[in-house]
Amino acid sequence: MSTRSSKFAQGDDKRAQLELRRSGDIPVHIAVIMDGNGRWAKKRGLPRIAGHNEGVESVRDIVEACGQVGVKYLTLYAFSTENWKRPKDEVSLLMRLLMRALRDETDKLHKNNVSVNTIGETGSLPAEVQTELYDAIERTKENTGLKLYLALSYSGRWDITRAFRQMAHDLENRSITPQLIDEKMVERYLSTNTVPDPDLLIRTSGEFRLSNFLLWQLAYSEIYISQAYWPDFRRGELYEAISNYQQRERRFGLVSEQVAPPKSKTGHTRRLFKHVSGI
Ligand code: FPP
Numbered sequence: 304m305s306t307r308s309s310k311f312a313q314g315d316d317k318r319a320q321l322e323l324r325r326s327g328d329i330p331v332h333i334a335v336i337m338d339g340n341g342r343w344a345k346k347r348g349l350p351r352i353a354g355h356n357e358g359v360e361s362v363r364d365i366v367e368a369c370g371q372v373g374v375k376y377l378t379l380y381a382f383s384t385e386n387w388k389r390p391k392d393e394v395s396l397l398m399r400l401l402m403r404a405l406r407d408e409t410d411k412l413h414k415n416n417v418s419v420n421t422i423g424e425t426g427s428l429p430a431e432v433q434t435e436l437y438d439a440i441e442r443t444k445e446n447t448g449l450k451l452y453l454a455l456s457y458s459g460r461w462d463i464t465r466a467f468r469q470m471a472h473d474l475e476n477r478s479i480t481p482q483l484i485d486e487k488m489v490e491r492y493l494s495t496n497t498v499p500d501p502d503l504l505i506r507t508s509g510e511f512r513l514s515n516f517l518l519w520q521l522a523y524s525e526i527y528i529s530q531a532y533w534p535d536f537r538r539g540e541l542y543e544a545i546s547n548y549q550q551r552e553r554r555f556g557l558v559s560e561q562v563a564p565p566k567s568k569t570g571h572t573r574r575l576f577k578h579v580s581g582i
Contacts, residue, residue: 319542320372327549330502332376333369334524336516337361339508339532346532352396357534359404368538370415370449372545376498377451380516384424384458398429401455405435409442416448422494423457452498459518466492495520503548505541507533525551 323329337358344354362379369377381401387394405419412419419439428436436455469492473479479488490496501517501524509530513521527544529536554562 316538319539320368323372323542323545323549326546329373330525330545330548331374332378332499332501333374333503333505333545334378334380334501334517334521335365336380336504336506336512336514337533337536338506338510338514340534342508343532343534351393352400354532354534355397355400359400361533361536362404363408364537365541366412366417366449366451367415368541370417372542374449376501377449378422378454378495378498378501378517379452380454380457380514382423382455382457383515384456384461385515387427387456398432402429402432402435405432405439409435409439412439412451413443413446416446418443418446418448418450420450420452421455422452422462423455424461425455427456450498452495454516457494458515459513459520460515462494462517463519465494489519493519500524502553503527503544505529505536505544507531507536523553523555525553 340354340358341351342354343357344351347353366377382397386397389397409419419436421436421440425433425436436453466489470479470484470489474481495517498520500520500522504516504521504524504526505528506512506526507529509528511528525548527547529540529544531540552559552562
């Protein structure tokens with residue numbers, strides 16, 4: 304567990320999780336744009352990599368808390384297609400960090416019944432990263448708890464382009480016909496074809512952008528923008544995001560009267576989240 308989250312008494316955390324489960328639906332799938340590592344470091348006069356290092360602590364805490372609270376799928380935007388254009392040194396430090404995190408965390412993930420999965424052009428990652436990644440995927444594939452998806456060398460446009468290419472190929476070899484193409488079929492060609500669309504998208508560091516993340520899949524997701532930089536985003540902030548999500552009315556294009564009213568939350572629960580998140 305991270306140093307920041309350990310300041311919360313275990314009892315309070317368990318109580319906050321229980322209240323969260325009671326107060327409304329837990330999103331089945333949460334997707335996260337982890338942003339602000341560099342700014343977190345800069346604010347402290349540290350090199351950018353210090354922000355990424357501390358960001359790994361947040362990953363650890365959020366994965367654990369998501370599993371405990373009953374989230375089924377968590378997709379983390381860990382390295383975008385565009386991130387390859389960062390300075391070479393930062394890219395290689397990020398790759399080393401990823402490799403180390405996979406090596407150090409897989410045992411614990413396995414123990415916590417988490418399965419590791421990935422989306423993205425993983426063949427372009429350094430060989431050592433691929434080895435750790437596929438090892439983690441293989442070792443945890445039978446786990447039945449949280450399904451963690453690491454988006455690596457991923458972008459929404461890459462995903463959609465790849466789907467078009469595969470579809471064109473299947474049209475050419477006549478395994479499909481144009482008349483068969485509908486939304487369900489398009490979804491089957493995307494890299495997320497075994498995953499339901501995210502219910503909740505969280506972006507940290509106060510930015511209002513999708514940054515080429517799950518462009519098709521986020522069509523009806525609720526968006527939550529946290530002002531916290533990613534290294535400061537821990538389970539208390541996650542509970543705030545889920546609590547906020549529980550207040551939303553998801554209409555999927557319908558009118559309010561056609562959808563069920565959201566479950567209400569007690570003042571007690573609100574106070575408890577405030578306490579756990581410290582805000
Ligand atoms: C965004 O912050 C963060 C990233 C590009 C990388 C995220 C990676 C980690 C948290 C570490 C490794 C991940 C895992 C899954 C173990 P930024 O650098 O864009 O921050 P800035 O916008 O403040 O510069």
